[in-house]
Amino acid sequence: MNDNFLKACRGEKVDYTPVWLMRQAGRYMKEYQEVRSKVDFLTLCKTPELAAKVTLQPIDVLGVDAAILFSDILIPVEAMGMHLEFSEKKGPILSEPVRNKSGVDKLVIPDTEDSMPFVLETIRILRQELENRVPLIGFSGAPFTLATYIIEGGSSKNFVNTKKMMYQNPGLFNALMEKITSTVIEYLSSQIKAGAQAVQIFDSWAGILSPFDYEKVIFPYVKNAIKSLKKFDVPVIYFVNNCSGLLETVKKSGADVIGIDWRVDMEKAVKRLGKKVSVQGNLDPCVLFGPKEHIEERVQDILNKAFTARGHIFNLGHGVLPETPVENAVAMVEAVHKLSKE
């Protein structure tokens, strides 16, 4: 097996810098669009054969060093008891957002095998089909990121409802965070038991918080989740979007790898994170719209800047954008492999 990804997670010696792309299975790829043209998004997530199929596509097309389970971060939120829909225009919609005690009380902590068996089945299929190729990453949204969707009822601009609950009713907010944290722990533990060889926790919205709120209110929950996963011998990656103001806290999360977005300089991030964690990132996804020479230049810059890290997994600083030219994503992967061998 190509285990460069797992080695880099642990800070072991690698043959070259491993690379994968957040949202590497997706709309920018014609193979994905073909599958997606026949089923809606949620059906795709919930049909193990299809979810496994699109998970594998970027392994073949891009030549990346890891596969990541195809799913949606709101799958466990639906399993907690909320009604989930996807609108082409607005993205995810959770009707009846949770903003009071009865809403929080109604949420359950789902058993993954009972209420999301398709996720575990997808993992089992993938482990079989991937054998001797690349490792499989499982994932979940971080507690706070899931909380924003639960409270806002979908995406948000200013997250006013989330912060209102935080400031006006910290008791209620904490009760919600506890339920979500238990869900995340159960969900990721089940993924690992089913065969995930690493897990990534996506804190896509942590970066809307002041460092004050992040450290005092949010961080204990995600740290607790990561701690609970330590008993499994698989690397935990903690990706914090818009992390620049938060790294001194993020460093203490206990994760093996810190995933960083593109709005922070990799060299500064490595210095701030220290030698006890590996780093993942952090090319601006929009660079993939530029010419190949420019992509190479930017890949080289990040490789240089991450050179002193304990380990480095190359990635974008956020998910692949839908209009990205596939050949440029391929060029990026090739550049990472070629330049990091030199």
Place this chain on the structure above:
Amino acid sequence: MNDNFLKACRGEKVDYTPVWLMRQAGRYMKEYQEVRSKVDFLTLCKTPELAAKVTLQPIDVLGVDAAILFSDILIPVEAMGMHLEFSEKKGPILSEPVRNKSGVDKLVIPDTEDSMPFVLETIRILRQELENRVPLIGFSGAPFTLATYIIEGGSSKNFVNTKKMMYQNPGLFNALMEKITSTVIEYLSSQIKAGAQAVQIFDSWAGILSPFDYEKVIFPYVKNAIKSLKKFDVPVIYFVNNCSGLLETVKKSGADVIGIDWRVDMEKAVKRLGKKVSVQGNLDPCVLFGPKEHIEERVQDILNKAFTARGHIFNLGHGVLPETPVENAVAMVEAVHKLSKE
């Protein structure tokens, strides 16, 4: 005159920490809504008596230490030759976004007195009406921030068109940036000549860039604009939204004051910015939705953290949100005054 604001900009001794709020004139205030109910937004911006009236409202209601010209950052973009509209739902819309050479060629560098006389007239009225109260701040969008609107045609999620032009056609992008920079310099110079006692440059979207792109592609333009304003003896404030990854570059801008958003710790920001600039900020606007005791606690925290700065002007880390309770904004201003005297 209460000149604590101007003194803090220059790093001189103050009686207490001066405070104003970005978007302090706006929808959250019933006095504003009353004026706005009679005219549309652009008419309000372009009618000096009304623009002056709403500029003065927060001075009376909140007791802030500075007034800021009421206008919209896209006013000079309209004067450059674009068609500007405001949609209640989508915000500003610039029809025919500029994405090629003929689009850039068509843009003019407007003379403020000729094409935006209402702005200068508003300033003249305000200086008369404000006499012996507080200083008046003029403002402009920063070159890059204006470029994003010109290229995207309005607000954007991922700024793909802007970055595409940056990466695919740097020559064209630079030509556009030069025209905008000349416009900003002319616009702010005219505001100062008309009586603005300080100016703020809003780089609302600089924080979507990697530090790499910000420093190499964007920064020279805004630095040049600030340099051109140095001949006037008025403080220049440079506000960079989502600045955490950019402060080492921002520090070199030549601005007298650096305005920072809430996603960076004030103490760290002060250390990174050094002793040659004053700082402005940086309370999360959403804190104003919380209880007054919590507002006081957060004000105290920021005052403590900014204590070693050359000078500190208290502000929010971004504009006041529309649903903000006015009494909480008043409580914030009172807390800043009271706690900073202690």
